Amino acid sequence: MILTPVVIVLLQSLTTTRLATYVGFTGENYLRVLTDPEIFSMMKNSLLYAFGSAVLGTGVGAMLAWIVARTNTPGKALVELMPLYPLLMPPIMKNIAWILLLAPRSGILNNFLQQNLGMEEQVFNAFSLSAMIWVFGLACVPLGYLFLLPVFLSFDPSLEESAYIAGSRPMHTMMRITFPLATPAFLSAFILNFLRGLRSFETPVLQGSPAGINVFVAKVYDSMSMEFNSGLATAYSAILIVLSIAVLMFYVRATRFSERYATITGKGYRVKVIDIGGWKYFTFFAVFSYFLLGIAVPFAVLIIVSLIPYYDYETFMNFFAHMDLSNYRKVLHHPSFVSGLYNSLTLSLATAAITVMAGIVMAFTIYRTKVYGSKVFEFIGTMPLAFPPLVLSVGLVLVFIGTPLYNTLWALGAGLFVAYFPYALRNASGAIVSIHKELDEAAWVHGARWRHVFFKVTLPLLKPSVAGALFYIFIEAIRNIDVAVLLAAPGSEYGPVTLFDYFRVGQWGEAAAGGVIYLIILIVAVSMAKFVFNVKFSL
Amino acid sequence: MSGKTLAAVAAFCLFTLFIIAGTSHAASPDEAYNKTSSALYAKAKQEGELIVYTVWDVEHIVAILQGFSKKYPGIKTTYWQGRNPEIVTRTITEFRANRASVDAILSDNAPPVLRAAGAIMPYETAQKEALLIHDPTMPVVSLQVQALTYNTKRIKAPELPKSWENVATPKYKGMVALDDPMRAGPLSTQLAALKDFWKDEAKWSAFVKGLKALNVPVHKSTSAMFRLVIAGEYAIAMPALLHDVMNEKEKGTPVEYIKTATPIVFPRYAAVYAKAPHPNAAKLLTEWLISPDGQATLDSVGREASRKGFPSKTSIENAYGTGTQPVAVHDKLFMEDPQKWLDMHVKPIWAK
Incomplete structure (x- = not known):
């Protein structure tokens, strides 16, 4: 199911040219890619941007996970949820909010500094590589957090206790013992964030192109949008596939002695938090700061923008005088705002459940069975992430177009499954590596069959990771537009199309109003799930 | 009666007959619409869908299809x-797979x-005489009009450029935001x-070189660029779309357009798919969109009319004054293969 669309698009790159014209076997697309003088500078920008974002996002996510799971930071219930809320905000909303905050001449922060502190220079610049990394890096944090949290939560404390007995201090222990043991999960999250950065398009388009920072993935989009040549687009994507394979090989090599990273062992233990003394107020402040920057500040900007007729600094600062609800009225009267959201709800739930389960089964096969060649699935399963969404969509359309499933919910569901499987697989791989094989082996020795080992031993131990992955994939799938767009049948909107429509046509006021409604629904749902129904997203 | 008089009378009678005959064949666009739409509606009702x-906003397409269904009940409408790029990719993939998936x-x-x-079935509208731009294979139902736009807080009237080519002068360095010409x-x-x-x-090359020499931010998202002009990040948008400017002006946004810069127009089509399962319904939609009723529906959602002299806030006559001749895109290569056109004409200057 995953390999078919991937193979089909790769075949297209060798057989088709402009306007999907079949020309038999041809190397023309690859020749054009390899002789393109622009790709090296663009790839350099892409690598810097993706690497910077992945380091920032995964690093901060790991720190937050450690704070929540392993320390006695006050306000546990709130602290546990705060890093998750930013995930609810679609990346494009963050882009718009940060552009309004950081724009050189019209931005809120520069104007505030100039008017209140008399600063003449423009301190912030939304249109720069560092601002791109800042915005996309912040969007990468929840994935790092969700991947690392289960590892820290199920950590055998004897490993750290040994360090304390030997005189090591909490921070030193964290850096020397705790974090190295979380390497597989960290690398899993890092690889995903890095690949997301490589193929991310919105941040580079909105924040990079005005500064002349063009990224590699723009070549893929130009091939699709100006030449209408999916064969050429796939040939460009092949470079991303090679890069994906390279980072995955690094991952497989780095985690080849998986026993070294097992933090869940057969020994009985109780997970204990570390008393970090006065540092606990600092760690609370760190979590709260991320909450502020990740969602509270951009959300506040969007709320104000949604209440004023247009954004400029003057109108923004005097928003009470200009306030009106016309943007909200317009959004709520939109013909597909509610229906689009409703349609995607059920499919996203099903997609999340099926994808996560399939990811666990595949990771189990790779790391816990001796099936010949199973390691290759590590690469195949992650491959869809190397394709920009529109290219992957074409492959999926070609898979289904000759079947009765085309233009049905089944095809759309299958498309979402393929798109999100890499997340489920990487999450499950990282988590399974952290469970020591001795637990499985004990079951094997007692005559258990593989299904018993899987359902009675591995799956219960993976519960925290499953919850995190379910939550992440559900939130991502519910707002998916890119992969779903070619597979959605006429007459049935999928996802909050309205919201993205408004952003696309530049109606930022209406988009902000739609985004505020959408976010409030999700924040209330997540908070109710946590506090009323006691749903555990991570614990 | 002399021979000369007889000849004159005969000539007059012949001329009158010729005029009458000519008039009866060249029916007015409204008459042509009534006649064609009646025939199409009968067949479209049988098709039923x-x-x-x-590419238009969901809000717009819903209003348009509601207007169509009100005028022509009995035809179920759906849209995607x-x-x-997504429309081209999806339609071509379906066309190559021989699927009768879409009509218009x-x-x-x-x-x-x-x-x-x-992948398009040629169809010439019966109302071609009424159109500002006519394409004999795909009816032009609306126009995309480009306007030279500025932020009224950022630049004062005496400093304004008078034309598109004026923008490409060093005076506007640091004030302009450019849509990506590549x-x-x-x-x-x-x-x-x-x-x-x-x-x-030479004039055209100098214009492109002048724009390049401004060394100003180049945007790949025209809508985001327009927002930044409103925000005051830039003074001049090169270019903005007229319907966006009109829309913003109604809200009191500090933007205005320069009437001396000739409007540039690009057609918006209603094309019939080559393998349309309901071709008559598709043709009926295109005819209705060009009719006064359809144009009024387009105007109600802020889309520019394609009909000559149609009274709307975004019409060229209303925005630029009667008699304004827009500049339209006719280059076939640009329309069919923009990448090739840009590589041939713009890249050699822009990429230097």
Whole structure:
């Protein structure tokens, strides 16, 4: 199911040219890619941007996970949820909010500094590589957090206790013992964030192109949008596939002695938090700061923008005088705002459940069975992430177009499954590596069959990771537009199309109003799930 | 009666007959619409359905299809909305797979590309006399009008450029935001239109070089660029779309357009898919969209009319004054293969 669309698009790159014209076997697309003088500078920008974002996002996510799971930071219930809320905000909303905050001449922060502190220079610049990394890096944090949290939560404390007995201090222990043991999960999250950065398009388009920072993935989009040549687009994507394979090989090599990273062992233990003394107020402040920057500040900007007729600094600062609800009225009267959201709800739930389960089964096969060649699935399963969404969509359309499933919910569901499987697989791989094989082996020795080992031993131990992955994939799938767009049948909107429509046509006021409604629904749902129904997203 | 008089009377009678005959054949666009739409409606009702792919906002397409259904009940309408590359990719993939999946395609850039691939059924509207721009194979139902736009707080009237080519002078360095001329967007459309209109290679090259020499931010998202002009980040948008400017002016946004800069227009088509399962319903939709009723519906959602003299806030007559001649894009290569056109004409200057 995953390999078919991937193979089909790769075949297209060798057989088709402009306007999907079949020309038999041809190397023309690859020749054009390899002789393109622009790709090296663009790839350099892409690598810097993706690497910077992945380091920032995964690093901060790991720190937050450690704070929540392993320390006695006050306000546990709130602290546990705060890093998750930013995930609810679609990346494009963050882009718009940060552009309004950081724009050189019209931005809120520069104007505030100039008017209140008399600063003449423009301190912030939304249109720069560092601002791109800042915005996309912040969007990468929840994935790092969700991947690392289960590892820290199920950590055998004897490993750290040994360090304390030997005189090591909490921070030193964290850096020397705790974090190295979380390497597989960290690398899993890092690889995903890095690949997301490589193929991310919105941040580079909105924040990079005005500064002349063009990224590699723009070549893929130009091939699709100006030449209408999916064969050429796939040939460009092949470079991303090679890069994906390279980072995955690094991952497989780095985690080849998986026993070294097992933090869940057969020994009985109780997970204990570390008393970090006065540092606990600092760690609370760190979590709260991320909450502020990740969602509270951009959300506040969007709320104000949604209440004023247009954004400029003057109108923004005097928003009470200009306030009106016309943007909200317009959004709520939109013909597909509610229906689009409703349609995607059920499919996203099903997609999340099926994808996560399939990811666990595949990771189990790779790391816990001796099936010949199973390691290759590590690469195949992650491959869809190397394709920009529109290219992957074409492959999926070609898979289904000759079947009765085309233009049905089944095809759309299958498309979402393929798109999100890499997340489920990487999450499950990282988590399974952290469970020591001795637990499985004990079951094997007692005559258990593989299904018993899987359902009675591995799956219960993976519960925290499953919850995190379910939550992440559900939130991502519910707002998916890119992969779903070619597979959605006429007459049935999928996802909050309205919201993205408004952003696309530049109606930022209406988009902000739609985004505020959408976010409030999700924040209330997540908070109710946590506090009323006691749903555990991570614990 | 003399021979001369007889000859004059005979000539007069013949002339009158000729005029009457001519008039009876060249029916007015409204009459042509009534006649054609009656015939199409009878067949479309039998087809019973209409599937539309469109680039237009969901709000707009819903209002348009509601207006159509009100006028022509008994035809079930559904739509799918995507961006131009998605429309082209989906339609071509379905066309190559021999699927009868869609009837009409409402878009600007996508239909010429699809026509080049053979995926469009040629259809000439019966109301061609009424149109500002006519294409004999794909009816032009609306226009995309580009306006030279500025932020009234950032730049004062005496400093304003008077024309598009005025913008390409060093005076406006640091004030202008440019749409990326190397993508198939509004600025490249403008360059294609002006190249054709000026028919002066040196003038056109100097214009592109002048824009490049401004060394100003280049945006790949025209809508985001327009927002930043409103925000005051830039003083001048090169270019903005007239319906966006009119929309913002109504809200009291500090933007205005320069009436002395000739409007640049690009057609918005209603094209019939080559393998349309309901071709008569598709043709009926295109005819209705060009009719006064359809144009009024388009106007109600802020889309520019394609009909000559149609009274709307975004019409060229209303926005620029009676008698204004817009500059339209006619370059076939640009419309069908924008990448090739840009590589041939703009890249050698821009990429230097």
